[in-house]
Amino acid sequence: MSRDFDWAAFLFLLGALRWTIVLSLIAFVGGSLGGLILAVARTSRYVVLRGLAGAYIGLIQGTPVLMQLFIVFYGLAVMTGVRIDPWPAVTLAFTMYAAAFLGEIWRGAIEAIPRQQWEAAAALPLSPGAQMRHVILPQAFRIAIPPTVGFLVQLIKGTSIASIIGFVELTRAGQLIVNVTFQPMIVYPIIAVLYFALCWPLSLAALRLEGRIDAALGIGQRP
């Protein structure tokens, strides 16, 4: 017996939206820590560090997130003989994913800082660590904000695939509701609208910040 899509079902979706947000935030915070380490390693003077960080980023960016998720969820479970909960599996997989992308974005931001800034910092004279912390990173941070916000949108959308291993976030909740209401024409568009309501303001913010920072740095204006 089926029931119609009603207010209770909508509230169920909103409740699940919370888990989409929580998962995205955890992955974003964890990914930021990892990404910062990767970005610094990627721009370090040591070849080995640069190589390792580069290999990690290349591996994550060169393979589907879904496969990474499967390896963590099914692969590790089979290998260790312990069935892993979806929760730790998805947070681990998305954190690793976010770290690679944020690391690459921030590397770009660090490298966008003019050479003279490094030279001036070295002339002060600051240690390499202090140069990075007090001179380069604060400037790189500003350049990095718009693409970082843009990536957050990508991350939020990306968490939808956690539904494939049964993690109940917004998309999975939608599937569950469809299973009892048989009204995919109503439910999935609502899911899309909820994601849109979450992501679009962020996208707009990223665009606006980009314009403001371009103006501040004197880079060509958008028409």
Next chain:
Amino acid sequence: MKYVFQFGIVRDHLPELLNGAWLTLRLSFGAFALGFVLAVVLAFLRGSGPRPVRLAVGGYVELVRNTPFLVQLFIIYFSLPELGIRMEATTAALIGMSLNFAGYATEILRSGIDAVPKPQIEAGHSLGFSRLEIFRHIIVFQALRTVYPALASQFVLLMLGSSIVAAISAEELTAVTNTLQSTTFRAFEFYFVATGMYLVMALGARAVLHAIYWVVFERGQPARGAWAR
């Protein structure tokens, strides 16, 4: 932790995996071609169409870019049949990937069009070119050159993202891998090898696209370093 890797079983099923990878490639190139053509039309309309059309195109682009691909797929494959539009999983995957790619590519192309110097377009007007002629003869090649690297990365994202169509059971590499691992209980081995195949395809695509860029845009031209990033 006592686990013995058995990659032999993966070798036995290699033909199935390669079949899946072949469908992944066909879907990716098919969606790229369809999506790109659609994106060129949309980018033209967005820049030169009447106001309602411009707004509609803008809305489409924002909608595609701010909702998950998986949900878009679900709408195409599960919702549309309620309206009597029914299709096979592979077709739905191809359409979903094309529409998704078109959304991103439209935005990328638009940034390339915006980057074409205005005086060139004014020159086109003074030569009596129509909007379409200006688009075809003045804008397209230059814009493509500007946006090529971004389009190339977007293509790689498209190919990797295609693994998601396994969720509607289009039998590409990920879906094939899922089936094999669940019948053989060799999850790690199969996912490991399939992930490697994706990596090879992604790196291969990147190399080929880079080579094409060099042949089309850079050979015999002064160095510009559009790839320097």
